[in-house]
Amino acid sequence: MRFVREYDRKPVSLFAKISLVIFVIALVLLYFCRRFTDFADLMNKTVAFALRRVMAAFGDLFPFSLFELLVFLSPIILISVIVLAVRVFKRGEGRVRFVLNFLSAVLLVYSLSVLMMSLSYNTTTVDKEIGFEVVEVTEDNLAASMEALRDEVNTLVNYVPISSEGITDPGYSMDEISESICKSYSEISKQYGFVPDFNSRAKGLGPWSYGMSYLGISGIYTFFTGESNVNMLYPAYDVVFTAAHELSHQRGILRENEANFMAYFVCSRSDDLYLRYSAALNMYQYIASALYRTNKERYNEIASGLDKRAIADIYYSSEVSQKYGDTFLEDISEFFNDLFLKSNGTDGVITYGRVVTLAVSYLESQK
Numbered sequence: 001m002r003f004v005r006e007y008d009r010k011p012v013s014l015f016a017k018i019s020l021v022i023f024v025i026a027l028v029l030l031y032f033c034r035r036f037t038d039f040a041d042l043m044n045k046t047v048a049f050a051l052r053r054v055m056a057a058f059g060d061l062f063p064f065s066l067f068e069l070l071v072f073l074s075p076i077i078l079i080s081v082i083v084l085a086v087r088v089f090k091r092g093e094g095r096v097r098f099v100l101n102f103l104s105a106v107l108l109v110y111s112l113s114v115l116m117m118s119l120s121y122n123t124t125t126v127d128k129e130i131g132f133e134v135v136e137v138t139e140d141n142l143a144a145s146m147e148a149l150r151d152e153v154n155t156l157v158n159y160v161p162i163s164s165e166g167i168t169d170p171g172y173s174m175d176e177i178s179e180s181i182c183k184s185y186s187e188i189s190k191q192y193g194f195v196p197d198f199n200s201r202a203k204g205l206g207p208w209s210y211g212m213s214y215l216g217i218s219g220i221y222t223f224f225t226g227e228s229n230v231n232m233l234y235p236a237y238d239v240v241f242t243a244a245h246e247l248s249h250q251r252g253i254l255r256e257n258e259a260n261f262m263a264y265f266v267c268s269r270s271d272d273l274y275l276r277y278s279a280a281l282n283m284y285q286y287i288a289s290a291l292y293r294t295n296k297e298r299y300n301e302i303a304s305g306l307d308k309r310a311i312a313d314i315y316y317s318s319e320v321s322q323k324y325g326d327t328f329l330e331d332i333s334e335f336f337n338d339l340f341l342k343s344n345g346t347d348g349v350i351t352y353g354r355v356v357t358l359a360v361s362y363l364e365s366q367k
Contacts, residue, residue: 034121059203150303185251261359283359
């Protein structure tokens with residue numbers, strides 16, 4: 001009689017069973033989150049937050065980006081999996097178990113993405129959490145907002161350092177940027193309570209910043225490493241804003257338009273003048289772009305008054321985008337990003353533009 005090994009007799013491992021249970025639980029929770037906002041709020045503040053917080057603490061243990069390391073190791077990992085699969089299938093024993101374990105690993109990663117991210121796409125909107133009314137965007141309030149932000153930029157640029165390249169640069173490390181952003185998040189948490197208060201770090205990418213640039217990505221929150229990763233090829237004012245955006249994902253603000261607005265909101269309320277400059281200039285660009293599409297003459301009139309030092313920042317950022325962007329890789333990246341956002345119940349990449357509505361409404365409320 002042939003000896004029957006354990007993995008032949010029991011092809012379904014404990015790992016596969018646990019992965020399946022987690023998957024079912026994740027789908028059930030997602031079903032209710034997409035139908036009940038209050039339930040989504042509860043899950044975002046409990047289950048999803050706990051997982052994001054644990055993973056953030058894990059990612060913070062490493063001074064480098066685990067995500068970037070995995071990107072460069074991915075060919076080795078892929079080859080190793082293929083070699084292992086070939087050996088198993090040649091041996092003829094444990095094939096079913098191997099396939100089930102592999103599929104279970106994929107299923108587990110997907111389930112974690114649901115628990116850490118997808119559950120949070122139907123939470124109460126930030127305008128309601130902060131307490132301002134969303135207004136209809138018109139040419140007049142666009143122009144008023146653009147002018148107000150321009151004047152703020154022109155004031156703040158007098159208090160920020162200028163590098164030898166002629167662009168603003170406070171010379172902050174990513175840890176210093178993260179510390180300032182987290183401090184501002186802490187104050188907002190005390191006042192509003194809808195964002196959790198904890199310290200974490202955004203991580204600047206090294207060589208993979210070039211890959212991100214070709215893909216048209218300035219930053220990415222990787223739930224499976226718990227990290228907020230930032231493309232470092234862009235100027236400092238972009239790096240700061242992107243870090244605040246990705247750290248907002250880490251804190252449960254998953255809709256892209258709201259993450260953009262939260263980056264502005266958090267940085268604009270900071271004690272750090274460079275964070276406030278970053279917030280004002282980034283939001284100025286969003287609103288200026290909207291006014292340009294509405295009334296070019298009015299846009300030109302306001303834009304002509306922007307300080308030359310801020311214009312230098314914008315030009316530098318545009319040069320990076322033009323140098324690496326507008327490729328088929330960027331188109332592919334946008335397609336999959338759009339697909340991911342739509343799969344989570346949003347309108348896709350179009351939601352990035354809605355930050356203008358939130359910003360105009362907030363600025364109107366401040367009058």
